[in-house]
Amino acid sequence: MDVVSPELNSLLPDEIMDTEAxxxxxxxxxxxxTAQSKAIDETLVPMETGEGELSSGVTSEEGTVVTPISxxxxxxxxxxxxxxxxNSSKSSSLPMVKRxxxxxxxxxxxxxxxxxxxxxxxxxxxLTSPFTISAANxxxxxxxxxxAQAGDTAKSVPTSHQVIKQEGQKLLxxxxxxxxxxxxxxxxxTGSKAVVGQTSGDLKTQTPQFKVVTIGGRTELKPIVGGxxxxxxxxxxxxxxxxxxxxxxxxxxxxxxxxxxxxxxNKGASPQSPVIAGRVLTQSSPVLPARSITLTEPLNTxxxxxxxxxxxxxxxxxxxxxxxxxxxxxxQSAPQKTVTLPVNVALGQQILAVQQSTSASPVxxxxxxxxxxxVKPVQSVAVGSVGGSQFKTIIPLSTQPNVQQIQVPGSRFHxxxxxxxxxxxxxxxxxxxxxxxxxxxxxxxxxAGAVRMSVPIVPAQSVKQVAPKPLxxxxxxxxxxxxxxxxxxxxxxxxxxxxxxxxxxxxxxxAPAPGAGNVGYAVVPAQYVTQLQQTPFVTLASSSxxxxxxxxxxxxxxxxxxxxxxxSTSRPRKPCNCTKSQxxxxxxxxxxxxxxxxxCNCNNCFNNLEHETERLKAIKxxxxxxxxxxxxxxxxGKEGESDRRHSKGCxxxxxxxxxxxxxxxxxxxxxxxxCKCVGCKNFEESPERKTLMHLADAAxxxxxxxxxxxxxxxxxxxxxxMRTTPVIPTGGGRLPYTFVTKEVLExxxxxxxxxxxxxxxxxxxxxxxxxxxxxxxGHCLMRIISSAGKAKVDCASINC
DNA sequence: GAGTTTGAAACT
DNA sequence: CAGTTTCAAACTC
Numbered sequence: 001m002d003v004v005s006p007e008l009n010s011l012l013p014d015e016i017m018d019t020e021a022x023x024x025x026x027x028x029x030x031x032x033x034t035a036q037s038k039a040i041d042e043t044l045v046p047m048e049t050g051e052g053e054l055s056s057g058v059t060s061e062e063g064t065v066v067t068p069i070s071x072x073x074x075x076x077x078x079x080x081x082x083x084x085x086x087n088s089s090k091s092s093s094l095p096m097v098k099r100x101x102x103x104x105x106x107x108x109x110x111x112x113x114x115x116x117x118x119x120x121x122x123x124x125x126x127l128t129s130p131f132t133i134s135a136a137n138x139x140x141x142x143x144x145x146x147x148a149q150a151g152d153t154a155k156s157v158p159t160s161h162q163v164i165k166q167e168g169q170k171l172l173x174x175x176x177x178x179x180x181x182x183x184x185x186x187x188x189x190t191g192s193k194a195v196v197g198q199t200s201g202d203l204k205t206q207t208p209q210f211k212v213v214t215i216g217g218r219t220e221l222k223p224i225v226g227g228x229x230x231x232x233x234x235x236x237x238x239x240x241x242x243x244x245x246x247x248x249x250x251x252x253x254x255x256x257x258x259x260x261x262x263x264x265x266n267k268g269a270s271p272q273s274p275v276i277a278g279r280v281l282t283q284s285s286p287v288l289p290a291r292s293i294t295l296t297e298p299l300n301t302x303x304x305x306x307x308x309x310x311x312x313x314x315x316x317x318x319x320x321x322x323x324x325x326x327x328x329x330x331x332q333s334a335p336q337k338t339v340t341l342p343v344n345v346a347l348g349q350q351i352l353a354v355q356q357s358t359s360a361s362p363v364x365x366x367x368x369x370x371x372x373x374x375v376k377p378v379q380s381v382a383v384g385s386v387g388g389s390q391f392k393t394i395i396p397l398s399t400q401p402n403v404q405q406i407q408v409p410g411s412r413f414h415x416x417x418x419x420x421x422x423x424x425x426x427x428x429x430x431x432x433x434x435x436x437x438x439x440x441x442x443x444x445x446x447x448a449g450a451v452r453m454s455v456p457i458v459p460a461q462s463v464k465q466v467a468p469k470p471l472x473x474x475x476x477x478x479x480x481x482x483x484x485x486x487x488x489x490x491x492x493x494x495x496x497x498x499x500x501x502x503x504x505x506x507x508x509x510x511a512p513a514p515g516a517g518n519v520g521y522a523v524v525p526a527q528y529v530t531q532l533q534q535t536p537f538v539t540l541a542s543s544s545x546x547x548x549x550x551x552x553x554x555x556x557x558x559x560x561x562x563x564x565x566x567x568s569t570s571r572p573r574k575p576c577n578c579t580k581s582q583x584x585x586x587x588x589x590x591x592x593x594x595x596x597x598x599x600c601n602c603n604n605c606f607n608n609l610e611h612e613t614e615r616l617k618a619i620k621x622x623x624x625x626x627x628x629x630x631x632x633x634x635x636x637g638k639e640g641e642s643d644r645r646h647s648k649g650c651x652x653x654x655x656x657x658x659x660x661x662x663x664x665x666x667x668x669x670x671x672x673x674x675c676k677c678v679g680c681k682n683f684e685e686s687p688e689r690k691t692l693m694h695l696a697d698a699a700x701x702x703x704x705x706x707x708x709x710x711x712x713x714x715x716x717x718x719x720x721x722m723r724t725t726p727v728i729p730t731g732g733g734r735l736p737y738t739f740v741t742k743e744v745l746e747x748x749x750x751x752x753x754x755x756x757x758x759x760x761x762x763x764x765x766x767x768x769x770x771x772x773x774x775x776x777x778g779h780c781l782m783r784i785i786s787s788a789g790k791a792k793v794d795c796a797s798i799n800c
Numbered sequence: 801g802a803g804t805t806t807g808a809a810a811c812t
Numbered sequence: 813c814a815g816t817t818t819c820a821a822a823c824t825c
Contacts, residue, residue, distance in 0.1 A: 587821090
């Protein structure tokens with residue numbers, strides 16, 4: 001498996017990762033030799049289930065071992081200490097179990113090689129299969145049920161009596177221990193009967209080995225339980241790959257880490273397929289010259305054959321999405337990387353590919369079917385190329401997965417996710433004049449086909465929008481119940497994308513086909529993404545030195561119209577004050593910039609996801625009127641700012657183009673020949689302009705100086721206040737409060753308390769007591785001031 | 801902060 | 813396409 005870069009991980013908009021709810025689990029059809037394994041899932045995703053309904057999390061009929069290993073391993077629990085849990089078992093209310101599951105949302109699909117049964121589980125599914133818990137060790141051992149029951153679907157599992165069957169354990173689930181390190185254990189399909197006991201016991205004492213996949217750059221090899229006679233034994237080395245997520249920084253030590261989810265459906269253990277039953281992750285050796293990530297989507301006939309089936313995955317919790325993140329680590333030793341991820345896209349999983357743009361070489365992300373006969377064609381579309389880096393989108397031409405990645409040069413966000421909604425069968429249709437844009441975006445369209453997503457982006461509880469204005473936690477639902485196929489990308493701050501997408505403003509739902517169902521694509525501004533990251537369930541945080549953007553002001557932006565990123569980021573967009581336009585016309589700067597209103601002062605604002613329909617309509621109207629309405633007005637010159645110019649030119653008549661009324665002047669560019677201004681003074685040799693510029697520069701310098709002075713003063717004040725011990729002044733005076741140290745404060749309080757006590761003992765009236773206390777306080781102050789003066793004199797005497 | 805000016809956007 | 817109106821930002825007081 002690949003490494004999820006902490007940088008990328010931290011920058012990943014979590015809500016994108018979070019939202020597919022799968023309501024049902026189509027498992028029953030998975031018979032025969034089909035082996036499915038979904039292995040790693042995100043962690044630290046809150047579990048829906050309470051203790052009483054400890055039935056979700058991990059299901060496995062074939063023996064899944066969930067081993068949340070904590071840092072503080074309690075006494076190892078032996079087989080006797082393990083608690084078997086099942087639906088029928090009320091012992092599931094163990095807090096330990098809950099806690100373990102809470103950190104383990106592994107999604108697994110396993111198939112017993114012997115019985116041929118398949119079990120599909122999801123991290124958010126209810127834990128219906130019997131499993132054993134080693135509470136002391138914080139381990140959960142899921143035992144496969146009897147073969148007769150194994151053929152049933154997951155729904156049948158809850159009703160089945162739990163049977164601890166230790167053979168055939170194959171799949172190990174990733175969890176997070178206290179240390180935040182997820183661990184994946186690999187067990188052979190035909191485990192020995194000592195599995196339970198061994199697993200619960202001291203792992204290191206076990207002779208067979210399984211690999212523990214950890215996060216934090218540490219991989220451990222741990223004994224594999226049983227499986228000595230397993231035909232899969234030879235595959236173990238391949239079956240278990242390390243999910244190595246870069247070390248977490250101390251800053252975000254508690255931050256959850258995204259996992260790369262692997263779902264495997266092995267049909268007949270096809271040799272072509274790298275997916276092996278019980279295999280958690282596979283990583284093939286680099287074979288391509290270009291760095292590539294391959295998502296292998298195994299054919300899940302059972303799932304696809306059940307259109308109505310859904311897999312219940314809480315949007316809040318999980319992860320029915322597959323996150324594929326390129327190895328962020330810039331190790332040149334491994335420039336090529338191919339990650340094969342079996343993905344059952346029919347489950348509505350999403351694949352998110354994040355790639356660093358720093359890579360000079362283009363990155364390919366290929367999604368395909370695992371089974372050879374079902375390998376879907378992939379379309380690679382070069383959306384654009386800026387600055388030498390590629391802006392490439394490679395998407396499957398066929399139905400799944402509905403994901404495409406976009407690599408945006410200079411941006412840390414390089415992703416596009418498509419969320420397929422329930423009625424996703426429509427095709428995207430170009431919207432009006434924005435034909436070229438649609439053409440550009442066309443590759444992004446993914447035919448949803450028969451894919452049936454259980455949830456739109458968000459059911460009521462899932463992805464929520466932190467309302468632009470009311471930055472409240474209760475936010476607006478990102479996607480209303482209307483089921484749409486969306487394209488989410490941080491387009492707003494990426495002006496370079498816009499030309500590529502031609503006229504697509506951020507937030508645009510790409511060509512919602514009228515009459516073709518509620519299918520469309522939404523380009524969500526990065527600010528929105530950022531907001532979503534702040535939602536409670538999006539707990540993924542940076543595990544690296546990168547600080548995750550916490551607000552719109554800190555989000556990564558690409559250079560805007562030639563203006564440096566720093567400038568763009570350091571100067572947050574002004575809030576609009578629209579009153580009549582509903583922020584749905586180009587009068588509104590927010591709307592014109594393709595952003596949602598956020599912290600604006602507008603009235604009756606419709607520029608938010610709550611009014612997505614209206615907004616989309618307005619966008620379409622604008623595009624109808626002017627296909628380039630959302631293009632940057634200031635074209636970026638080929639070489640430097642000198643070539644920057646207004647795309648349309650200004651029409652100023654009274655301002656002389658020397659006020660901010662003039663768009664050219666506002667953009668700090670000179671008027672050009674295409675301007676229709678009257679009395680223009682905004683040209684190179686204009687003395688008025690030079691004077692203005694000088695004045696402006698001087699003013700800016702003053703502002704900077706003032707800011708620096710304020711910062712320095714603030715810093716000094718903070719420093720003073722932070723000191724708990726007096727500092728001998730270096731010549732200058734030192735305020736008396738500097739001498740109010742902790743000790744002085746305590747002494748003063750003691751004096752006051754003593755005075756109060758004395759007054760109380762003497763039965764003084766309250767007024768008198770208060771007076772005495774105040775007097776005492778005055779005395780204390782005087783002593784402090786006196787001490788301060790002495791210290792100053794002393795210091796002066798020693799010439800310090 | 802209220803009122804005015806300005807020019808882009810929207811409309812006819 | 814031109815003229816007019818609307819609109820919100822920029823500006824002034």
